[in-house]
Every structure is written in C-alpha cells, then in structure tokens.
Amino acid sequence: MTITASICGESITRLVLRDAGHSVMQMRSRERAVLFATLLLSVLLVSNVAITAIHSSAPKTRYVNAIIMFKPGVDVDVAGIDIIHEYRNLNGIAARIPVFLYNMLEHAWFVSSIQLDHEMSILQDTLDWGVDDVDAEQVWGGAEDAVDVVQGNVDGSGVKVAILDTGIDYTHPDLDDVYAGGYDFVDDDSDPKDGNGHGTHCAGIVAAEDNGEGVIGVAPHASIYAVRVLNNWGSGSTSDIIAGIDWAIDNGMDVISMSLGGGDYDQAFDDAIDRAYDAGIVVVAASGNDGKGTISYPAAYDNAIAVGAIDSDHNLADFSNYGPEQEVVAPGVDIYSTMPTYTVTLNYWFMGGYSQNYDRMSGTSMATPMVAGVVALILSANPDLTPPEVRDILHTTSVDLGSAGWDQYFGYGEVNAKAAVDEAGGGTPPDTTPPAKVTGLTTETLSHTEIKLTWDANTEEDLDHYNVYRDG
Structure with a gap:
C-alpha cells in the first residue's frame, strides 16, 4: 500500500x-x-x-x-x-x-x-512582549524582564477579575491555580468551559501563573472568574452579557474584562455597566477591530474604559478602532498567551488554525485584558480605590503617544503598570533615611585648581556613593 x-x-x-x-x-x-x-x-x-x-x-x-x-x-x-x-x-x-x-x-x-510539534525549553515562564511593554514585570518581579514573582511585591493578589467571554480552560496548567469559579450563561449551568479559545487566551494575558512554564500574565496572582456569555462560534446575546454583569456584581468582582462588541446603543446594557461601576467594579472593554473612527459598544458606554490596540512600534494597530471615547491603549498585536489544551473552534483551519496550549493572537481583545491586568495590580496595591480613582490613575500615568495629551487615537496613552502602582501607593517605598554625617574631614590644597579631601570611612552597609558639592 x-x-x-x-x-x-x-x-x-x-x-x-x-x-x-x-x-x-x-x-x-x-x-x-x-x-x-x-x-x-x-x-x-x-x-x-x-x-x-x-x-x-x-x-x-x-x-x-x-x-x-x-x-x-x-x-x-x-x-x-x-x-x-x-x-x-x-x-x-x-x-x-x-x-x-x-x-x-x-x-x-x-x-x-x-x-x-511543540517547543520545549528550560523550565521558566515566557514574558510576552506586551506584558513587558506595560512594565508589569517590574511591579511583581522587581526588575526589567523578570519572569518570577518576588514574594511581597504587588502581584494581583486579592483581586477578582471576571472575564466575560467564551469561557476558560480551567484545567490549563497556567490557569488552574488562579481560576476561582464562574458561570455559563450560554448553556445556563455552572461549567464555563471554553469551546472557542478566545476566552482562554484573554485569561492568560490577565493572570497566567508564575509556575516556571508557559507564559506569565500581567497580574499572575489575581483570581480569574470565567463568565461564559459567548458560544463556541464567538457570538452571544446582549441579554446573556447583561446577566454576566449582574453575576459579577452579586459575586463581588473587582474588575470586569469584556473583549467583545457589536450592535447599537442599548439602554439596559448601559444601565448594567452603570450598576457595576456604582458597585465598585472597574469595567474594561475593547474598542473594536474595524479600523474606523467609531468605538464599539460596550466600550463606548460612559462607565466603561475603552481600550485600543498598539503594535510593538507603538503605532495604533491598523485594525484598532478610535474615537472620542478612546481612553487608553495597550499591546494587542501578536500577543502570546494560553489556549485550551483540547480541540476548540479556533483550532480549525477555517477559523484561523490556532494551536492548542499556547499561540499568538491579535486584536483589541488582547489589549483589553492587558489593561484589566494593570487595573488588578492597582487594586492589589490599594484595595480602597474607587473606579473613578483607578481611572484617574490610568489617565495620569499612561505613556503619552501621538499628539501631546489626550487624542482620539491613543486616548491618554499606553498603560504603564509600574507608574500606576507607584501612584496607587504600592510601589517600593522611598528611602527616607537621612545621610550620615561626614566625620574627620580634612583638606589639603594641591594647586590653585586642585584640592584633596579626606574623611573617615562610613560604616553604613547600604552606602552607595558620596556627593561632593562646592558652595561659592
């Protein structure tokens, strides 16, 4: 044969x-x-x-x-x-x-x-370029390009993030320990298992674990909740999404991440987001992928943070929507994150042929969980902040892109986790110890342009350098 x-x-x-x-x-x-x-x-x-x-x-x-x-x-x-x-x-x-x-x-x-043919390597987490670009690793890892959480640093702990999407593969080794529950409003049951892949990818961007394998998310110790409001083909009803927001309010979520959009203004949808905002939930939503100057709903609602996408050159992605409601931007091109460990819709060639376990995806859908993760870090640093205060921190600490100040393409700029957490009061506290006094100081004139100074050595263990000033 x-x-x-x-x-x-x-x-x-x-x-x-x-x-x-x-x-x-x-x-x-x-x-x-x-x-x-x-x-x-x-x-x-x-x-x-x-x-x-x-x-x-x-x-x-x-x-x-x-x-x-x-x-x-x-x-x-x-x-x-x-x-x-x-x-x-x-x-x-x-x-x-x-x-x-x-x-x-x-x-x-x-x-x-x-x-x-899967890639294998030494056991350490992969730092995606987007997570690196928003400086998340400097918050929980304490250094540029860190891939491990330093104990005691801000890492998303104590913050509940509801991901309203296609569900989550809660058995994924990069998500199983941070997954904390959820609900399936498509099938009306308590098993929000992802049959598409989109929701799992978004979940990994928010909080993929620090476990020495795969990838690491923006807030790797945040708790993620799968609220399945979109079916295996990636579509769903407004009524299910409103039910998902209602569930998030009842279950005390801190952040809602919605990488979805479509349709016209809907009063009930707007009201649901207002209720969540009033309940202390920060709502983050994708601006849309039509490449036009109209922000999609629900991102266009007043109490949702509209997120656009940028590429690695800090240009607005060609697919990203923009407009007067644009609030911030985040990396959203070729983002490497988790995918279900079993076959789902996005694995088929006519839906993109994405790989199992991990793959790269692009869209404002990827930029949105980047921002949701930064919000989780802010709230982990200071749980008492209100949604308006969190919003203000994002505005004032984002890296300005495009025209100076706010503009319709980049909003207030690219979110920056390190600056935002510092502003929230959770950064490394400044050293307020006064400098030690110099003792035994003697001077010797060597020439009309040179002088020799001598003093007793200081015994402080963390002494870094001396500053010598000329007065007069």
Whole structure:
C-alpha cells in the first residue's frame, strides 16, 4: 500500500490514497471552497454580539509543524511534502503541512496519531512582549524582564477579575491555580468551559501563573472568574452579557474584562455597566477591530474604559478602532498567551488554525485584558480605590503617544503598570533615611585648581556613593 500526498505550490491540490483495498479519495479545491463558504455562512447566521478578536474573512493558508505516526504496515510515500524528519525506528515523520491537511489527517484511517510539534525549553515562564511593554514585570518581579514573582511585591493578589467571554480552560496548567469559579450563561449551568479559545487566551494575558512554564500574565496572582456569555462560534446575546454583569456584581468582582462588541446603543446594557461601576467594579472593554473612527459598544458606554490596540512600534494597530471615547491603549498585536489544551473552534483551519496550549493572537481583545491586568495590580496595591480613582490613575500615568495629551487615537496613552502602582501607593517605598554625617574631614590644597579631601570611612552597609558639592 502506498499513500501519496501531492502538494502544488503553496496549497494542497489533492490528497490521493492509492490502495487495492480502498477507493481513491480526492478533495478538490472547489469542494473545499464550497465547504468553507458553507461553514462561514453558518457562523455569520448565528452572530448577534460578536467577539472582537480579529479574524480574516478569507484566511490565508497557515502552516504548522506536525508529528505524524502511521498505522503498522503502512508504506508511506511523501513526495512533495516539506519533511523535517523521517524516523527510522518509528513508522512516522515530522513535517510542515497546511492546517487544513492537519485537520484531515486527524481523522484519516491510516494515521495512528498526529500532534503539533511543540517547543520545549528550560523550565521558566515566557514574558510576552506586551506584558513587558506595560512594565508589569517590574511591579511583581522587581526588575526589567523578570519572569518570577518576588514574594511581597504587588502581584494581583486579592483581586477578582471576571472575564466575560467564551469561557476558560480551567484545567490549563497556567490557569488552574488562579481560576476561582464562574458561570455559563450560554448553556445556563455552572461549567464555563471554553469551546472557542478566545476566552482562554484573554485569561492568560490577565493572570497566567508564575509556575516556571508557559507564559506569565500581567497580574499572575489575581483570581480569574470565567463568565461564559459567548458560544463556541464567538457570538452571544446582549441579554446573556447583561446577566454576566449582574453575576459579577452579586459575586463581588473587582474588575470586569469584556473583549467583545457589536450592535447599537442599548439602554439596559448601559444601565448594567452603570450598576457595576456604582458597585465598585472597574469595567474594561475593547474598542473594536474595524479600523474606523467609531468605538464599539460596550466600550463606548460612559462607565466603561475603552481600550485600543498598539503594535510593538507603538503605532495604533491598523485594525484598532478610535474615537472620542478612546481612553487608553495597550499591546494587542501578536500577543502570546494560553489556549485550551483540547480541540476548540479556533483550532480549525477555517477559523484561523490556532494551536492548542499556547499561540499568538491579535486584536483589541488582547489589549483589553492587558489593561484589566494593570487595573488588578492597582487594586492589589490599594484595595480602597474607587473606579473613578483607578481611572484617574490610568489617565495620569499612561505613556503619552501621538499628539501631546489626550487624542482620539491613543486616548491618554499606553498603560504603564509600574507608574500606576507607584501612584496607587504600592510601589517600593522611598528611602527616607537621612545621610550620615561626614566625620574627620580634612583638606589639603594641591594647586590653585586642585584640592584633596579626606574623611573617615562610613560604616553604613547600604552606602552607595558620596556627593561632593562646592558652595561659592
């Protein structure tokens, strides 16, 4: 038996199985196009309030590195595939293949197993560029590029963050210890398990654990709550989202993070956010991914903090909305965070082909939990702050971008965790010990331009340097 996978150019033209005991199977490009159009139409028909994570309407072919093991007795001819390894003692290969071929091979009768080629390294957390850019690690790690929480530093402890989204993979090794509960308003039960992937990605940005593996979030010791208000396709009803806000109020949340948007002004939705704000909850929401000068609801409501996205060059992301309600911005391009450890909607090629466990995503959806995490650090430093006070701290400590002062593109600028926590009163207290007196001071004139000073050595253990001033 011979299995031949033929590749032409950048995309698969057919997958042909040649065997005397099995019929020939082919999937032509036109058939795949019809399949994709049908699936895409089914997604659009269920949309009501859609999540704002950016997805292309005509996704480009994505490739992944995969390890493919074949069943005993299968003779493999892999002409045209980008082979990384052909194993001699195992009946299998490692190869770079299109995501849609990966999904087909998961169900192929001749494949015993297929898995992504995961990266392994020394055991330490990965510091995403966005978490680094807002200086979160300087708060809990005490230094630039730190990847470990220093005991006693502000780290999000004691703060409850409700993530209103598609749910959370609460079994993920980077989330299981910070996950504290939640509710599923889509299925009306107490199991808010993520079937999409978007909510898990947002959760990791907020509070992925300091556990020596994977990634680390903005506030790695905050408590996260999964409030599932969007279904597995990433859409949901306004009524479910309002119910989620209602739940957050009843359960004493400190922060609400909403990476979702759509629809027009809704009085009940606006009222729900007002109630949360009055109850002491800081509400953070995504500005939207349409690349236009209109902020999406719910971010446009008065008592929600509207968050835009920037790239690593501190430019407004080309997809980020902007407008008069824009309050702050945060990193939102190629953000590396947690993904469910099991198969979900976003793993399929027609939904982007994202990896399990960890992957990069872009959108104001990613910028929003960055800000929610910074808010968690602020409240961890000073739990007595009110939502208006937290908002004011964000305004005054953000790094100004674009035109001087507030502008409709960057708002007050990029949030900065270190400056915000210091302003909240939770930074390293300044050294108020007065300098020791200099004793035994003698002078010796060496020339008309030189003088020699001598004094007794100081015995302070933390002495760093001496300052010598000339008076007159």
